Amino acid sequence: IHRFFPKRSPLAHIPGPPSSSFIYGNLTQLLLPHTYGTFEFSWQTTFGGLYRIKGPFSSDRLVISDPAALKAVMSDTQTWKRSDQQQYSVDMLIGKKAVFYIEGEEHKRVRNVMNAAFAPVVIRGLPPVFKGIAEKIANRWEDMLVSGAKLDASGAMDIYPSLHDATLDAVGEGAMGYEFHSLENSDSELGASHRNIIALSGVRSPFHILVDAIVPYISPTLLSLALKLPTPAFKVLQKNKELSKAVSSELIASQQEIVRIGAEGRRDVTYALVKANASSKSGHQMSDEEMAQQIPSLMIAGQDTTGNTLSWAIYRLASSPELQEKIRAEVIEACESSPGGDISLNTIEGMVWLNAFLKETLRLHPGLPMSDRIASTDAVIPVSQPITTSTGEKITEVRVPKGTHVHVATASANRLEYVWGPDAHEFKPERWIEPSKWAGNRSASNFGPYANLSTFFGGARVCIGWRFAVTELQILFTELVRRFRFALPPPETSPELQVRMSVAVNMIPVIKSGKPSLPVIVEAI
Numbered sequence: 214i215h216r217f218f219p220k221r222s223p224l225a226h227i228p229g230p231p232s233s234s235f236i237y238g239n240l241t242q243l244l245l246p247h248t249y250g251t252f253e254f255s256w257q258t259t260f261g262g263l264y265r266i267k268g269p270f271s272s273d274r275l276v277i278s279d280p281a282a283l284k285a286v287m288s289d290t291q292t293w294k295r296s297d298q299q300q301y302s303v304d305m306l307i308g309k310k311a312v313f314y315i316e317g318e319e320h321k322r323v324r325n326v327m328n329a330a331f332a333p334v335v336i337r338g339l340p341p342v343f344k345g346i347a348e349k350i351a352n353r354w355e356d357m358l359v360s361g362a363k364l365d366a367s368g369a370m371d372i373y374p375s376l377h378d379a380t381l382d383a384v385g386e387g388a389m390g391y392e393f394h395s396l397e398n399s400d401s402e403l404g405a406s407h408r409n410i411i412a413l414s415g416v417r418s419p420f421h422i423l424v425d426a427i428v429p430y431i432s433p434t435l436l437s438l439a440l441k442l443p444t445p446a447f448k449v450l451q452k453n454k455e456l457s458k459a460v461s462s463e464l465i466a467s468q469q470e471i472v473r474i475g476a477e478g479r480r481d482v483t484y485a486l487v488k489a490n491a492s493s494k495s496g497h498q499m500s501d502e503e504m505a506q507q508i509p510s511l512m513i514a515g516q517d518t519t520g521n522t523l524s525w526a527i528y529r530l531a532s533s534p535e536l537q538e539k540i541r542a543e544v545i546e547a548c549e550s551s552p553g554g555d556i557s558l559n560t561i562e563g564m565v566w567l568n569a570f571l572k573e574t575l576r577l578h579p580g581l582p583m584s585d586r587i588a589s590t591d592a593v594i595p596v597s598q599p600i601t602t603s604t605g606e607k608i609t610e611v612r613v614p615k616g617t618h619v620h621v622a623t624a625s626a627n628r629l630e631y632v633w634g635p636d637a638h639e640f641k642p643e644r645w646i647e648p649s650k651w652a653g654n655r656s657a658s659n660f661g662p663y664a665n666l667s668t669f670f671g672g673a674r675v676c677i678g679w680r681f682a683v684t685e686l687q688i689l690f691t692e693l694v695r696r697f698r699f700a701l702p703p704p705e706t707s708p709e710l711q712v713r714m715s716v717a718v719n720m721i722p723v724i725k726s727g728k729p730s731l732p733v734i735v736e737a738i
C-alpha cells in the first residue's frame with residue numbers, strides 16, 4: 214500500500230504539471246494524446262529539461278530531456294535499468310539473451326562482438342542492397358499509378374505499406390541475410406508474423422498504462438503463470454518467438470559453415486557477426502543461442518523505426534515543394550556527373566540539402582520518441598540548466614530514491630529551446646547549413662552518435678544500427694526523390710487524409726481515422 218501511496222514524495226519539490234487523474238496521473242496526456250507531444254512539448258517549454266509528472270495512483274515520476282540528465286542516466290546502466298514490463302515483453306518476444314534484455318558485463322561482451330558486425334566497413338558494403346530495394350519500391354509505385362490505387366478524388370495513394378515493406382526487406386537482406394520478398398507481395402511466414410507483432414505494438418490504451426503500473430507489484434511466479442495464458446496476443450508472441458528462433462538458428466548455422474570453409478560470404482551484418490564472433494577471444498564469444506537471439510532483435514529494432522522515419526521524410530518532402538525541388542536539383546546534378554548515373558554513397562554523403570533534410574526529419578520525428586528507465590538504487594541526476602524548486606531554491610542536481618521511474622524524452626530533447634534555439638519546433642533544414650550560434654550549443658550538449666541528435670539515444674545502449682539506418686535512409690530517399698514527385702492531398706478537399714503524429718512505441722503518421730497511413734499524390738518523373 215505504501216509503495217502505491219507514499220506518505221511524502223521526495224520529488225514533491227520538483228516543479229511539474231498538475232495531475233489530471235488519480236488513476237492515470239499525467240500518463241494519458243504524456244502517452245496517449247491525440248497528436249504526439251501536445252502536452253509533453255508544452256510542459257518542457259514551461260518547466261525545462263527535467264520535471265515531475267504524476268504516474269498512476271498519485272506516484273511521482275520524472276521526465277528528462279536535459280542533455281546532462283540524459284548523459285547521466287543513459288551512461289550508467291548499473292543504476293538505471295529497463296522497467297520490468299519492458300523486460301517481460303522482450304523475453305516473451307525474443308528471449309533472455311536478446312541484446313535489449315541483457316545487462317552489465319554480459320551486455321558489454323555481446324555488444325563488443327555486435328559492434329564489429331556494424332562497423333563502417335560492413336555498412337559501406339550495403340548500398341547495392343538498398344538500391345535494389347529502391348528499384349522494387351519504384352516498380353510497385355509505377356504499378357499502383359497504372360492500376361489507379363487512389364484513396365480519393367485528390368489522387369493520393371497510401372505509400373505507408375510500401376515504405377514498411379521496403380524497410381523489412383532492407384533489414385532482412387542487409388542485416389539478417391534473409392529474403393522476405395515483401396515488396397514483391399510474397400510474404401514469408403516470418404514476415405507475416407512480424408507484421409502481427411508490429412500491429413500489436415501499435416495499440417496503446419489506458420488499460421496498458423494500468424497494466425504497466427501494476428506489473429512491478431505482482432509476484433514473479435504469479436506473473437509467469439499469467440504470461441502463459443493462451444490469450445490471442447500471447448499466442449502471436451509465442452508463435453513469432455518460435456518462428457524467429459528456427460529461422461535465425463538456420464541463418465547462423467549456414468553463415469558458420471561459410472566462415473568455416475573460408476568461402477566468401479554475403480556482405481550482410483549476420484555474416485559479419487558470425488565472422489567477428491569466430492575471431493573473438495575465447496570467453497568473449499557469443500554462444501549459438503546468443504547469436505540466434507540477436508537476429509530477431511535486429512528485425513524488431515531496425516524495421517519499424519526506419520520505416521516510420523522514411524515515411525516522415527517523404528511526408529515532409531511532400532509538405533515543402535520548394536525544398537523538394539532544391540533537393541531534387543542536387544540529386545539530378547549528382548546523377549549527371551556520376552558514371553552511368555549511379556550515385557555513390559560518398560556523393561550522397563556530400564549532398565548538403567539532402568542530408569540537412571534527413572537530419573531535420575530525424576530531429577522532429579525520432580522513431581522511438583521515448584523510453585523508460587528505473588533507478589535500481591538511490592541516485593543523483595544532474596541538469597545543465599538550474600531548476601527552481603517549489604520552495605524557491607535553485608538546484609543543479611536532483612536526488613531520486615530507488616525505484617524512481619524516469620521517462621527519457623528524446624523527442625523533447627531534440628526540441629529543447631536552450632539547445633536548438635527559439636525555432637526548435639519548426640522544420641528548418643537550413644539550421645544544419647547556415648552558420649548559427651546554436652550550432653556550438655548543440656555540440657556542447659552532444660549526447661547521440663549522429664548529428665548531436667538524441668534520436669539514436671547515447672551511452673552504453675546507443676542504437677547499434679544507427680549507421681545502417683542513416684545509410685539506408687540516404688539511399689532510399691535519394692532514389693525516390695530522383696524518380697518521383699510528391700504532394701499532399703489538400704485539406705479542403707481531403708480532410709480525412711490529413712496526417713498527424715501518433716505514438717504507440719514508434720512515432721507513426723496516422724490519418725483522421727487513426728489508421729497508420731501516408732496518403733501522398735505521387736507523380737513519376
Ligand code: HEM
Binds near residue numbers: 324511515579669676
Ligand atoms: C531511424 C531508425 C532507428 C532509430 C530511430 C533507432 C533508435 C534506437 C533507440 C532510441 C535505441 C535505444 C532504445 C533503448 O535503450 O530504450 C535503439 C537500440 C537499438 N537499435 Fe536502433 N534505431 C533505428 C534503427 C535501427 C536499425 C536499422 C537497427 C539494426 C539493423 C537497430 C538496432 C538496434 C538494436 C539492436 C538496439 C539495442 C541496443 C542495446 O540495447 O544495446 N536500430 N535504437
